[in-house]
Amino acid sequence: MTTGVQVVQRFSDVLDNPPPDVALPASLVLVGAGKMGGALLDGWLRSGLDPLRITIVEPHPSPTIERTAAERGIALTAAPDGIGAPQALVLAVKPQLLDEAAPALERLAGADTLVLSILAGKTLDNLAGRFPRARAIVRAMPNLPASIGRGITGAAASQAIDAAQKATATALLSGAGDVEWLDDEALIDAVTGVSGSGPAYVFYLVEALAEAGVAAGLPAALAQRLARATVTGAGALLDESPLTAAELREAVTSKGGTTAAALAVLGGVNGIGPILTSAVAAARRRAAELSG
Known part of the structure; x- marks a missing residue:
């Protein structure tokens, strides 16, 4: 009998205990660097992701993000112009801004790009419609303790995701704390009610x-x-x-x-x-x- 929830996973559990650098993406674009996006960024840097692999798209960066980018050599830009399709595209903008941002971001999601969204309320089908070339899409719901690396995230993935991409998603989300993979995307609303809020x-x-x-x-x-x-x-x-x-x-x-x-x-x-x-x-x- 399935409960719709898989056990807590770290990225090392997914591909026969690979070293961290195997699961972390070779290139990553973070769209939105507010509180939660910034918390994820801090977690990635703690996990050993090379700052030179990261590009932040944020038109209004906080002084903290500006300082982190400058000190760590992270590319920081106000718009996605001139950026190629990364291995991982992480969406951390406010959900109500997605309509405006999606047309410019759509070209960043290639056929091999993992699209990882922490946008509340945006379903896998909704994201697939906005990023039609992307096959691997993950919808995740982290919570506020992610800002100190003590969060817990519920996540659901599109059916086309492969093991390596799921390992990458787990590695990225694990930087903020524990991860619970859900077999049924509908359970994310319940996750929101329990741990998100x-x-x-x-x-x-x-x-x-x-x-x-x-x-x-x-x-x-x-x-x-x-x-x-x-x-x-x-x-x-x-x-x-x-x-x-x-x-x-x-x-x-x-x-x-x-x-x-x-x-x-x-x-x-x-x-x-x-x-x-x-x-x-x-x-x-x-x-x-x-x-x-």
């Missing part, structure tokens, strides 16, 4: 926990520090521990104690479980509405 849920939890602390009598600044350190510390413990989240919760919950009293509220009919289920469903529906 998920960091905002965690930040909101910190806000709400701090506000609850103030309501309980704590000074606001102290409540903020306690809430923030509690969530980041618990996350670090979850990351390092072999135990599941449920097992860790049980380990910290004494029968009849303070934590048990709080969890009786959080686990109730109107508690955090049903609320998160509704929240993820709402995000998933909105992602589906934005698809095209």
